[in-house]
Amino acid sequence: MFFLMYWQFFAIPICAFISLKLLQHYVNGKKISNLHQSESELKTTDQVAEIKENEDSSSDAEEEEWTPSLENVEHVPLIFDVISPEESLKRSNIYYELMNKRRTVRHFSDRDVPVEILHNCIKTAGTSPSGAHTEPWTFVLVKSLEMKRQIRAIIEEEEEINYKKRMGKVWTGDLKPFRTNWIKEYLTEAPYLILMFKQTHSYRQSDGRKKLHYYNEQSICISAGILISAIHNAGLVSLTSTPLNCGPALRALLGRPKNEKLTLLLPVGYPTNDCQVPGIARKPLEEILVEF
Numbered sequence: 001m002f003f004l005m006y007w008q009f010f011a012i013p014i015c016a017f018i019s020l021k022l023l024q025h026y027v028n029g030k031k032i033s034n035l036h037q038s039e040s041e042l043k044t045t046d047q048v049a050e051i052k053e054n055e056d057s058s059s060d061a062e063e064e065e066w067t068p069s070l071e072n073v074e075h076v077p078l079i080f081d082v083i084s085p086e087e088s089l090k091r092s093n094i095y096y097e098l099m100n101k102r103r104t105v106r107h108f109s110d111r112d113v114p115v116e117i118l119h120n121c122i123k124t125a126g127t128s129p130s131g132a133h134t135e136p137w138t139f140v141l142v143k144s145l146e147m148k149r150q151i152r153a154i155i156e157e158e159e160e161i162n163y164k165k166r167m168g169k170v171w172t173g174d175l176k177p178f179r180t181n182w183i184k185e186y187l188t189e190a191p192y193l194i195l196m197f198k199q200t201h202s203y204r205q206s207d208g209r210k211k212l213h214y215y216n217e218q219s220i221c222i223s224a225g226i227l228i229s230a231i232h233n234a235g236l237v238s239l240t241s242t243p244l245n246c247g248p249a250l251r252a253l254l255g256r257p258k259n260e261k262l263t264l265l266l267p268v269g270y271p272t273n274d275c276q277v278p279g280i281a282r283k284p285l286e287e288i289l290v291e292f
């Protein structure tokens, strides 16, 4: 009786509560679907795994007591060769001319490369600066044809789905000038593959404690740039590639630990004799430079 007389006092809060719940449900649903939709917002399984791991590691960080990894480092005189401004200008020109000839190559000959050259290029990449000198990189060098075949199988399977379902019309449209698709012959044709893994963190050798790798993304990207220029300087060619959604499978195949994320894969070697590249131009200085 009481309820029937005063039903409107009950109905209004109940309706408001149900509307609020429906709104929350809609917003959450939208967030999840956004996670898989447009290119700019596309989260790959690699990225989702990484976000999850970072969430875990930040809660770890709160629990653990951090101590510096590099303590009491002695400071030593800088080794620095003084050269004249004229010599500097000359060298900067020569280096620019050299680097301006670098191109991404997608057609590799099977001509072999002495492994020492690759070792030197990777050593050069290892000279990169890194956040708090954490050196958050692992380079996996693959020469074994069997391993290259397995890498190719993983990548081609994912790339077919990427091209047909995940990337969408705009992305695949933007890739048309490069004539790429999910068939990656270069993965077995190139004499070497270099897979660059960024380490999100590591463990200290001395006591096994977790070591944070600050700015590991920026650090590995700088190292990759140095590697690409070292490869070019050595008279070889490379292809900077980012196999979408293949990170966990390739990490497992290569036996890398969970704190390492695949960042780039570079086939390295010589181009085929009839190799062609897209006839693209680079932005002039005026377009990329702002000076004050």
Ligand SMILES: Cc1cc2nc3c(=O)[nH]c(=O)nc-3n(C[C@H](O)[C@H](O)[C@H](O)COP(=O)(O)O)c2cc1C
Pocket: 102, 103, 104, 105, 106, 178, 180, 239, 240, 241, 242, 243, 277
């Ligand atoms: C981060 C990054 C990812 C790339 N991923 C791919 C890729 O997956 N496949 C590919 O064929 N090229 C890839 N490229 C190569 C670019 O298409 C190429 O650098 C660009 O077209 C400019 O050509 P250039 O390197 O010859 O100057 C990538 C380049 C960068 C920097």
